[in-house]
Amino acid sequence: MTRWQLLRAGKRESGLSLVELLVSMVLLGVLLTMISGLYISATRSLDQAKSLGSNTRQVSNGMNQVARVIRAATANPVAGHPLTDPALEQATAEALTLYAYVNLGMSAQRPVKIQLAVDADRRLIETRWASIALAGGFFTFETTPQSTRILAESVAPSGTALFRYLDSAGVPVASAGAFTATELRSIAAISVNLTVQASVTDARSVVTLQNTVGMPNVSLSRVNP
8 A cells, every 4th residue: 555545544534633523513502502592482482472362362251251241230229219229339440349130141030239350369350249139129139249250360450440430421430539329320331441461571461452331221321432
C-alpha cells in the first residue's frame, strides 16, 4: 500500500474532530430548544382555547338562565293589601330576589320565589323557595330553599355591576341606598353584565356577555333603548 493510500485510510478512520463534535452539539441544542418552544407554545394555546371555550359555555348558559328567570318576574298579591308586593323583593349590584307566577318547570302552576346571587366563591347561584297556598288564592313562601344550583362559576368582578335596574324608559333607577318599595315598583327591566374568568392569571380567557332583559309580566310599558 502506498503512502497516499495509507493517508486516505487514516483520514477515513479518524472520525469526527472536536470542532465538528461541538458544532453538532450546538446545532442539536438549538433544534431541541426550538422544538421545546413550539411544544410549550402549542400547549399554552390549547389550554387557552379550552379555557375560553369553557368560559364561553358558562357565560352563555348562565345568561340564558338568568334572562329566563327575570322575564318570569311578577308582582306578588298580598291578602288585605291594596298594593301587590313588587316583583323584585331584593335588588343589589350582585344579587336579586324576585317572585315568578309562571310555570318554570314545575308540574303545578304555582308561584316561586327565586334569588340570583354571587356567593363568596364568586359563583352565580340560583336559589328557589316553594310557595304555600293561603285562602283566597294568595300565597306565602317557605323559609327553607326548595332547590339551589350553580348557573356560572368564576364570576369575575368588572367595572360594571352584574345587575343594573332600569325604568320603563331605559333609565337606571337611582336610589340613596337599598331600593324602597316605590323604587322597586318602577323597575321594568334589568341590565345583566356577566363576566367569567376561570384563571386570574390569564386575562385572555375572559368572556363577557351583556343583555338587557325586560319583565313583561310587570305592569309597566318599557321603552326599548
